[in-house]
Amino acid sequence: MANLYQLSSTSLDALFAALRADGRRILAPTDRDGHSELNPVQTPADVARDCMQTTLSAKGAVFPKVEQLLGYRLAPGQVQLADPERRAEPTVLFGIRPCEAAGFQALDAVFNWDTRDAFFNARMANLAVIAMSCTRSDEACFCTSVGGGPGATGGSDILLTPTAGGYLAEVLSDRGRAIQALAPELFSPAPADAHKADLLAQVPVAFDQPALTAKLPALFDSPLWEEQSLRCLGCGACAFVCPTCVCFDIQEEGDKQGGRRLRTWDACGFSQFTLHASGHNPRPTQAARWRQRVYHKFSIYPDRYGQLGCVGCGKCTRACPVDMNLREHLLQASQAQR
Amino acid sequence: MSDTNASNLYLPHLMRIAAITDEAPGVRTFRLEFVDPAAADAFSYHTGQFGLYSAFGEGESTFCIASSPTRKGYIECTFREVGRVTAGLADKEVGDIVGFRGPYGNTFPIEDWQGRNLLFITGGIALPPLRSVICNCLDLREQFGDITIVYGARTVNDLVYKAELQAWQERPDVNLVLTVDPGGEAPGWTGKVGFVPPVVEQLAPSPDHTIALVCGPPIMIKLTMPILARLGFAPSSIFTTLENRMKCGLGKCGRCNTGKSYVCKDGPVYTLEQLGQLPAEY
């Protein structure tokens, strides 16, 4: 394959150094008391050794949990608006999984649908993704059921796959080539017998997603959603750890002198999400809100954006205090009679 | 390709309050003029569209643009004080600055209604979105057939746009039918007494070459639609406009998503036929 190379494990030190010399910060999974999260790292030694997945997704790099949309100063009869500088530190995400990289495509679909979101785009323009293929998975994973896979390349600029003595490296985009050009000597041609598929985790397909998507309209009034959501607590953990969830709130903080408008993460699972000032709530039950989560990702996204709103990473399942296992729920839905 | 200088979709226009009208208890209309004349010149919209209006320090709220696009130089919005932002707006005086983002949403396709009769059915604070259409059509009166407006409120005091109602009442080319709920009359009231749905039933408007626009509280809509169906109105010729909790107005924040539709982009104007395809989550 034209863009297939190999990197030795020891060459990562030089790669990180080259990236830092190029003025980029590197975010990678780091360990902390049994939790792994994306944090700034200096060298490969800082990177978590054995992290299957981080708890939070990488979306925070382009869609932070709090972002200022505008500011203003007030005086009698006067308002002065301040358009914030699009601060976007050049960043490389290292070691995120193919499912998380795929998440950026879903984020892009929303933020650039019809109109272009300047804040998201400024950060995406300064982001490069060096993802790491998966050599293991767990019961929460279902990437292969949603068009992804442990070695899928969507959303990555370079995809590394661990192999003996180092990594296979697929250089997938202009940004990937630009990184390669920082230290081309580290990228040797891959051996002719390199076979990526043999190195990957096995993730069996759990359910027929196209069939489920086609079936969902008929399932809208099914008692299934109430049954599945009986234990749901209505928190936002699933939405907030999800690489593709992008629903947001706009909050105002100010006083008579001035203030600012902030964009923050929000979740359709919260009881207030659709609440009108009059007190009327179009989705008054957790069952309706749980149904919306499933439909938004598997019915509305394909209809509007031509892609799913789910990458099968399983983060929601792992973060959920009551083990709302999305793969399990979707399998059940695909088998439901009514 | 760097987007770092791309425009910020969330920056509102600054609008000066040129006039305030107290329409009814808790209900007020603002006439707003663009602070920046260049923005005023560049601005245009179509009837049915809405905006997000800022009370700086409190937040944004969603209202229709209640004035007609045929009237240049200003826009109007009408709101009821019901929450944090509308309370902040209600505090404002002539000369104060508020924000406006828009126009957002789809439109009433009045260009398709040439030669048709128009039947407006509305109640209470739901008149504002239809008032934009009424004024737009009245400014182009010769393009339409009969214009009938059925408008009701709880009491005489709760009727909004009282000056406009007077003007429409006096026009020979408009049939205005006003009604108040039983017990809502005041001395000297010459309009009808009764809820809007039975008033419509009594009126028995013909569906021939007629477009119906219905906007009102859920109970009014629920009782009016079957009456129109009995009268022979096709679902594709009945239009309504929805109100949802909104934040971005741009089809991104997800809040107004109902079925396959984003009310801020695919709506807020829907025919009854389109509404029938949405789940009852609005």
Add this chain to the structure above:
Amino acid sequence: MDVNEKAKQLLEAGTVQAVAGFQTGTRGVRRPVFLRRAEDTGRMVFDPGCRQNLAQYATRTPVKRLGRLALTLRPSGIRALLQLMAERQIQEPDVLALAVDPDGQVTELATAEAMEAHLALTADPIPAEDQALMDRLDRMTRAERWAFWRNELSRCIKCYACRSSCPMCYCGQCTMDCNRPQWVPPPSHGLGNLEYHMVRAMHLAGRCVRCGDCGRACPVGIPIHLLTFHTEAAVQAQFGQRAGASAKLDYALSTFRPDDQETFIR
């Protein structure tokens, strides 16, 4: 009798319409399950992995609609039921506590009196690692403790998993949801995180039943339960009142006695 047999017996007899218990979920975790049919009770488990406080479902509408509820509970769950009764959120006939001992044997506790008596005989110390961290925090200077919590809370994402998993956070409209006035900023920035957790710790002072669900629920691993453990311990030390000890309660922070010490305001 173990949980499976007991649940089967209760459902067959119609004593309750639903049993809240645990079943095995993804990757071996235990998760809540609501059994309504006697033939399904085989899938229930109750072992050290069943940590969650199921009492929090006693106030949730979709579960209440199922009818009278039996719940398999640890001591903290029984404390939660008593505290909920004391706060008039549930009534004795609505629930049937199933206390499960370390051997897996079930004791039915149908009345508040029975629950109180059972708790009096059951030792339920704070888990060792939590006690160790609480002791460590106690030994810190105020500045060190402040730095510890500022650091931990900076990672909070305001998902409200803590609030949603707490049996005592049953308010239909939480203080956080109120925007007139906006008591606490909703965004997940420094102030927004800190103020939320401070308010919650104060709202739970003397009410926290020390189940630790909030800390377990936190997706980013903040030991948030220690804040409410602390305020509950403070109320116990200052007023001699323990959360969940009884279904009759004159809540220490809202009850006034003529002999109250008021030295703090002189």
